Amino acid sequence: MEKKVVVALDAMGGDYAPSEQVKGAVEAVGESKDIKVLLVGKEDEINGELKKYTFDKESIEVVHADEVIANDESPTKAIREKKNSSIVTAMKLVREEKADAMVSSGSTGALLVGGQLLVGRIKGVKRTPLAPFIPTKKGASILIDCGANVDARPEHLVQFARMGSIYYKNVMGKERPTVGIVNIGSEEEKGNQLVKDTFPLLKGCSDINFVGNIEAREIPKGACDVIVTEAFVGNVILKLFEGLASTLLGSIKQGFLSSFRSKIGALLLKPALKKTLKQFDVSEQGGAPLLGLKGLVVKAHGNAKSLDTKCAIIQCVTFKKQNISRQIKQSIAGEEK
């Protein structure tokens, strides 16, 4: 029998923790025999939730951790001081290879800091980017980096392109995914100093299928598979994407209720509209991995429900089975030759 992929789930992080996290874990092990989930957090609360379900007892285990890191805490301080928090405990399970991966809907900052300090970077990796999928007309692209380490240097962006390509290829099954860099024009000489300095480096990498500058306007159309950008800009893109999609769709719904005529129309249109809403919902895209760490750390959306949690857990199986970390390690080691 093949060994199960063990995922440590931070049961205490997220707006609906621990109930939706526990439910998501039960659903994940129900769907795939390949998974074992370690539910990390306050034992009493987790067991209270677990009682509601029937599940294979071999596939879920509770690991007690009595502290919780809140979203508004200083990440560095919290990781150093809250040694019994669910995040720190889950990360230690990954570091000690008792878990293959960890998933959390908790503080992004704490995950980024903890990833570096507790799980550790792969040798040669300079920065560990957060790489969520964003929905596009053609499917999905990854946006790398959306983390909190801003003011990147050109060599960081080149590593992002490399790690992003490996990740996209393995998860989406596409050979030589296209890579673009976010810029304010499509011509080579345009942009800020960082982009101008990075462009020739990307152009010179034979292992990267670089297609040049892409303008933000082209992103929702699916201009390329891997969208490389510095974290400040990536964060702005990700959040504007979420905010605009929800504001726009909210306004459309509101318009639908503005007259009797439009109410009838809306009733008839509901199924078609729901499908589109789903297609452009950032939270439907599962969790975002932190790339370049020795083990897998996945950030799930802060308002994750059980479905999102289940998807993020199942995502870890692909990551582990395709051995993405080892592929990244080899690729980064290859850089120095």
Add this chain to the structure above:
Amino acid sequence: MEKKVVVALDAMGGDYAPSEQVKGAVEAVGESKDIKVLLVGKEDEINGELKKYTFDKESIEVVHADEVIANDESPTKAIREKKNSSIVTAMKLVREEKADAMVSSGSTGALLVGGQLLVGRIKGVKRTPLAPFIPTKKGASILIDCGANVDARPEHLVQFARMGSIYYKNVMGKERPTVGIVNIGSEEEKGNQLVKDTFPLLKGCSDINFVGNIEAREIPKGACDVIVTEAFVGNVILKLFEGLASTLLGSIKQGFLSSFRSKIGALLLKPALKKTLKQFDVSEQGGAPLLGLKGLVVKAHGNAKSLDTKCAIIQCVTFKKQNISRQIKQSIAGEEK
């Protein structure tokens, strides 16, 4: 009789030039007796279009210019070498005070360079930002800077906040408009070096109604009136806004045609949907001024039709009558005391 506001219109710039530009000029002078338009460009072509309409001959004049600056030309080179281009000719009219303002749907880069070299900056103004309105749930915010001068310094952003506040107040009639700076978190200590250095400066300005950091997610909700950001990020926001709105609405429309049921629904919903589409259409927001110049330069959308052109021309009347340039001059002079 009050003197007319004279607007030099680049009749040759834009995807539908000169026909939509000429039509827009005719519509503008038809709507307001306060306006005189100088149509700048190839005399023969412009007169050919003008023949189609009846209009007050006192309100439209043709100024011949036989060259055109294309979008893909180097802006600096084009402004220096094409002395008989419509853009350079229109700018000279502003510099020589033969026109109060100029409007163009042509090359943004050429307008930015030409604005600096030919019209000239107000004394003390360090950079001249491009400040378009973007639609929000509450109405509209201005996004400053969306130009091509990237890698700004903190003192540039402070001037942007100051000029943007004056512009917003005069155009929207709101005293003490709120000013926010784009950041990747709402806490004061977050962000890249530029934002961290700018935050305390903005906080210390008594003439700026600074409300702190705003996340990109909040922009479509109408988080503040004046959104201050460096041009690279501003450009990304503006273009993602355009691209996502059009992709999303395109997908919704497509979904509406997916079944007989939804087609009927769509027919009933058309008026409500059209209203929402209009509300979030960036091109409905008129032209974007270049702030901080001695005269007014307005960039209209590259795909401007006659309606957009008309709006951009009429916008110049407010700018001129409220004497926004003088207000900016006084405010910037006040900085040095």
